[in-house]
Amino acid sequence: DIQMTQSPSSLSASVGDSVTISCRASQSISNYLNWYQQKVGKAPKLLIYAASGLQGGVPSRFSGSGSGTDFTLTISSLQPEDFAIYYCQQSYSSPLTFGGGTKVEIK
Amino acid sequence: QVQLVQSGAEVKKPGASVKVSCKAFGYTFTNYAMQWVRQAPGQRLEWMGWINAGNGNTKYSEKFQGRLTITRDTSASTAYMELSSLRSEDTAVYYCARVDYYDSRGYLDFWGQGTLVTVSS
Numbered sequence: 001d002i003q004m005t006q007s008p009s010s011l012s013a014s015v016g017d018s019v020t021i022s023c024r025a026s027q028s029i030s031n032y033l034n035w036y037q038q039k040v041g042k043a044p045k046l047l048i049y050a051a052s053g054l055q056g057g058v059p060s061r062f063s064g065s066g067s068g069t070d071f072t073l074t075i076s077s078l079q080p081e082d083f084a085i086y087y088c089q090q091s092y093s094s095p096l097t098f099g100g101g102t103k104v105e106i107k
Numbered sequence: 108q109v110q111l112v113q114s115g116a117e118v119k120k121p122g123a124s125v126k127v128s129c130k131a132f133g134y135t136f137t138n139y140a141m142q143w144v145r146q147a148p149g150q151r152l153e154w155m156g157w158i159n160a161g162n163g164n165t166k167y168s169e170k171f172q173g174r175l176t177i178t179r180d181t182s183a184s185t186a187y188m189e190l191s192s193l194r195s196e197d198t199a200v201y202y203c204a205r206v207d208y209y210d211s212r213g214y215l216d217f218w219g220q221g222t223l224v225t226v227s228s
Contacts, residue, residue: 032212043221049212089152094166095154098153
């Protein structure tokens with residue numbers, strides 16, 4: 001199985017800050033990497049597909065980059081509604097696997 | 108608009124089975140695959156398996172082989188996830204999610220609201 005490791009596991013930031021979350025795969029996954037946002041008690045929401053594709057309706061302050069084993073999700077100018085847990089997920093091979101999540105909290 | 112509506116919360120005893128439904132609205136059900144993902148309390152998301160809603164082909168995580176059955180009813184635009192021989196570790200929120208593709212890269216673009224399954228004696 002491909003292991004997905006996110007860092008940091010949590011971070012504190014202020015509204016307006018720029019935030020970067022990292023995701024590393026245990027082997028190369030090309031750009032078969034997606035990012036999801038999950039708020040408490042809610043289902044995950046797709047933000048980024050294929051490493052850098054912005055899902056429709058998602059604000060442009062969210063961006064993704066990377067290929068191979070190292071990926072990043074960047075939120076420029078953090079907004080109050082962005083405080084949530086973020087997960088990466090690889091779709092390169094079965095079983096599909098998710099990272100452990102990064103909790104973004106208000107400073 | 109696309110919506111996935113899941114059945115309600117369940118409480119089951121160890122050894123029992125549970126069947127969760129996921130009804131699709133707003134798109135042609137047979138044109139997409141459906142995946143099932145679960146999340147135990149405080150844990151990461153865990154992929155369970157998926158079904159091609161068009162031809163009914165399935166693929167399961169080896170972790171659930173022999174206990175998991177995913178089916179669909181095309182006339183009802185509904186997918187089902189049945190997990191048997193339940194144990195306490197199966198207590199989790201279970202999600203269905205639609206699969207879409209960009210240049211063969213799969214992603215989960217719409218999710219159900221989740222169904223809490225509690226396994227307790």
